[in-house]
Amino acid sequence: MNNFSFGNLFRRPEAGAFLGLIGVLVFFVVFGSTKFLEPAGAASWLNVAANLGIVALPIGLLMIAGELDISIGAMIPAGSMMVAVLSGHYDFPIWIGMLGSILLGFVVGLINGILVVRTAVPSLIVTLGTLFAVQGLTLGFSVFVTGTTSVALTADPWAKFVFGQFLGGSFQVIILWWFAITALFIFFIHYSPYGNWIFAMGGDKISARNAGIPTSRLTIALFVLSAVSASFVGMCQAILFNSAQVSGGMTFIFNSIISVVVGGVLLTGGFGSVIGIFFGTITFAIVNQGIYFTTFDRNWSSLIIGIMLLLAVLMNNTFRNMALAYRPKKK
Amino acid sequence: MTTPILELRQVDKSFGPIDVLHDISLKVHAGEVLCLLGDNGAGKSTLIKTMAGVFKPSSGELLMDGNPVEFRGPRDAQEAGISTVHQFGGTFPLMSIGRSFFIGVEPTKGFGPFKVYDRKKANEIAVKAVQEFGITRIDDGDRLIGGLSGGERQSLAIARAVHFGARVLILDEPTAALGVKEAAHVLRIVLEARRRGLAVIFITHQVTHAMTVGDHFAVLIRGAVAADFRKGERSREEITDLMAGGEAMAELEAEIEGHLTAQHNPPAA
Numbered sequence: 001m002n003n004f005s006f007g008n009l010f011r012r013p014e015a016g017a018f019l020g021l022i023g024v025l026v027f028f029v030v031f032g033s034t035k036f037l038e039p040a041g042a043a044s045w046l047n048v049a050a051n052l053g054i055v056a057l058p059i060g061l062l063m064i065a066g067e068l069d070i071s072i073g074a075m076i077p078a079g080s081m082m083v084a085v086l087s088g089h090y091d092f093p094i095w096i097g098m099l100g101s102i103l104l105g106f107v108v109g110l111i112n113g114i115l116v117v118r119t120a121v122p123s124l125i126v127t128l129g130t131l132f133a134v135q136g137l138t139l140g141f142s143v144f145v146t147g148t149t150s151v152a153l154t155a156d157p158w159a160k161f162v163f164g165q166f167l168g169g170s171f172q173v174i175i176l177w178w179f180a181i182t183a184l185f186i187f188f189i190h191y192s193p194y195g196n197w198i199f200a201m202g203g204d205k206i207s208a209r210n211a212g213i214p215t216s217r218l219t220i221a222l223f224v225l226s227a228v229s230a231s232f233v234g235m236c237q238a239i240l241f242n243s244a245q246v247s248g249g250m251t252f253i254f255n256s257i258i259s260v261v262v263g264g265v266l267l268t269g270g271f272g273s274v275i276g277i278f279f280g281t282i283t284f285a286i287v288n289q290g291i292y293f294t295t296f297d298r299n300w301s302s303l304i305i306g307i308m309l310l311l312a313v314l315m316n317n318t319f320r321n322m323a324l325a326y327r328p329k330k331k
Numbered sequence: 332m333t334t335p336i337l338e339l340r341q342v343d344k345s346f347g348p349i350d351v352l353h354d355i356s357l358k359v360h361a362g363e364v365l366c367l368l369g370d371n372g373a374g375k376s377t378l379i380k381t382m383a384g385v386f387k388p389s390s391g392e393l394l395m396d397g398n399p400v401e402f403r404g405p406r407d408a409q410e411a412g413i414s415t416v417h418q419f420g421g422t423f424p425l426m427s428i429g430r431s432f433f434i435g436v437e438p439t440k441g442f443g444p445f446k447v448y449d450r451k452k453a454n455e456i457a458v459k460a461v462q463e464f465g466i467t468r469i470d471d472g473d474r475l476i477g478g479l480s481g482g483e484r485q486s487l488a489i490a491r492a493v494h495f496g497a498r499v500l501i502l503d504e505p506t507a508a509l510g511v512k513e514a515a516h517v518l519r520i521v522l523e524a525r526r527r528g529l530a531v532i533f534i535t536h537q538v539t540h541a542m543t544v545g546d547h548f549a550v551l552i553r554g555a556v557a558a559d560f561r562k563g564e565r566s567r568e569e570i571t572d573l574m575a576g577g578e579a580m581a582e583l584e585a586e587i588e589g590h591l592t593a594q595h596n597p598p599a600a
Contacts (some may be wrong), residue, residue: 116399154550188448191447191448192446192447192448193437193439193446193448195448196430196433196434196437196448197434197435198425199423199425199426199430200423200426200431200435203423203424203425203426203431204423207423207434208416208423208434208435209405210405210409210415211434211435212406212435212436213434213435239502266425270424270425270426271425308513320425323425323475323478324424324425324477324478325477
């Protein structure tokens, strides 16, 4: 298909996210400076985007499939505490601690997924429950084992190199992970046949099941993916900062949902794209960090994010309707 | 007479203490349209779900080509060639025509872990399959399902079922939500499916639509076959009365008539 046109571009799920990204770039160049595009500035928002983006991608897939996972807010500190307690407090080799983090994510994801599939309880409520349960477990367990809410961790050089170094002084290595994971997701969702199943599930679960798609297994797998991604981010943070805290991570819940929605994913499922989520995450991170490059008081940043979210949703609705109404012109 | 493709013999279905279907015996032959008529709650949905493998009959048996079959799930029934198309086409509004046509059986190119979805092939086959059914307005497989009209969606779903080897097509109220023109469209496709030698089970409560395409009619009342007749054996009024539960319709009409008269001529106070 070589007949490129702007019309085609606008009917894609990521159209809104792309325009939003251009919009905020122009906004901050006009009101701030181009400094935030230079390496030192770019690092500030790329770091935020990468940590958020790794969680936002699986959240976006869950939303495309018609589900939601807010327990990631507790999974990030839980993943971070797990590696710190095992390898920092108990001096196990770092790979055991890392395995522990990932395994914890796997188990919590499995619990989320199975509860959602087996009961008719909406995933928002199920994961709200596990959000608090995991949060309580992390706090109680850490205080019980270590006596504090903050545990130091010294990772082996190789682990530090792969998961927690600063490239060029200020870029977190997790940015590369984010790029790689995004590429993997693009292949998985838009090119492999499995991606189709996720869209079908979000569009109409019963029809999807009747068409022979293993909806239950796929739902559980998506929940495992989001919990593991969250504990992975937590683990990387602990390795990067050489310590873990029981709190933090709650902001990820809203921030990831905002990124996904700005990225053009339909809240009720069935529509969206990985590259859209990627753009949405960058847009969010730029707004979040860009305020420091302007003369505005940073207290205004939430206002900008709120307005951006509303604009993005309206814009995405318009583009989606354009896509629906589309009919090729008679040749 | 030839062996029917699908036959039900004395099928009963109950959910716990509630009997939904009693002693249903039906036959449907290749190249024939069986119209299942019945009011809401008559057991039409349960009956089609039993045929489609969603429910197992409590007693009685299903035969395909004269051989008893037992479906463990909808997938089994589909593999045996029984396809159900639901009222709204059972399709995905925000997916492209090509993608939704091949849902669950995506064509791929490449090999090993690098198998990718073959969009071009999917679109081509999907568009061709629909056009063969006379819907020439669909010519771009990238269009979203949500942008199609109700009739086009039904047609697409029927074309899909036929493409994937359906021999028995169960259409669950395909015309219920459609306008007159759109409904006519769908009826034409039903006839086209019949011409191709499919056995069509057409569920409806619109007697006109049933009479247009049906060869064989069965009226369900409270879970039992109240009447089973062939084309031309009953009049439209008789069928409507049957569906409403015997002679009740005439009584109901009289009652409404009386009510209207009373309103127009209020009794002197």
